Amino acid sequence: MSLSLHSQWITMLFMFISGLTLGIAYDASRVVAGQLRFPRWTLPVMDILYWVAATWFVFHMLVKGNQGEFRFYVILGLAVGGWAYVVLFSRMTVAVVNWLVQAIKVIVRMIQKLLYITVFLPLKGVVFFIYYIFRILVKVAIFLGKVVLKCIQPLWWLLQWLLRPLVEPVWRRLGMTERLIRLKQYGGRRVSAASQLCRRATTWCAKCWNRLRNWPNRNNQA
Numbered sequence: 001m002s003l004s005l006h007s008q009w010i011t012m013l014f015m016f017i018s019g020l021t022l023g024i025a026y027d028a029s030r031v032v033a034g035q036l037r038f039p040r041w042t043l044p045v046m047d048i049l050y051w052v053a054a055t056w057f058v059f060h061m062l063v064k065g066n067q068g069e070f071r072f073y074v075i076l077g078l079a080v081g082g083w084a085y086v087v088l089f090s091r092m093t094v095a096v097v098n099w100l101v102q103a104i105k106v107i108v109r110m111i112q113k114l115l116y117i118t119v120f121l122p123l124k125g126v127v128f129f130i131y132y133i134f135r136i137l138v139k140v141a142i143f144l145g146k147v148v149l150k151c152i153q154p155l156w157w158l159l160q161w162l163l164r165p166l167v168e169p170v171w172r173r174l175g176m177t178e179r180l181i182r183l184k185q186y187g188g189r190r191v192s193a194a195s196q197l198c199r200r201a202t203t204w205c206a207k208c209w210n211r212l213r214n215w216p217n218r219n220n221q222a
Helices: 005-035 042-066 072-173 176-213 215-221
Strands: none
């Protein structure tokens, strides 16, 4: 299928633009990977994805230019576009992409600080307020309980003295003393396990709290 001179120039222009676009995309991907410190193993993956996307893009532009026919001027247009990009626009592209990445980092840090001030600090204040109110209520309840126990202790002594002749034979017959000892031992093991679980949970919460508290500082150091 023969193409007109106009179609050939249009195809060559498309390939020239494709060469420029591929150069911009390559430099931009490298700068972003370096600024964001991608792991090394991701670089070959990024290269494969880049060449797959580049192949699809060039073929798409070629279809628009001359219905997908591969001619010598296609390679020439790509080579001239890539050369023009390296000579004229490579340094400018790297500088612009670096500036954009730094600007995005600054914006992200500002958003993080704003969230820390507007969300985390008020939530922290509410949690500490509820915690201290709970501690105060627990202390008041313990104090009132001790007062009540002190008030009813003489009555308990009197009741114990009156009921001892009736309760003590039944108590011994049922072996309640041994049962209470076993129950106390069983309860002690349960309490020990629960206390260990509480210590682990407290340690984990403390680590999470320290990470959240030092989160803005780590971002500022980064």
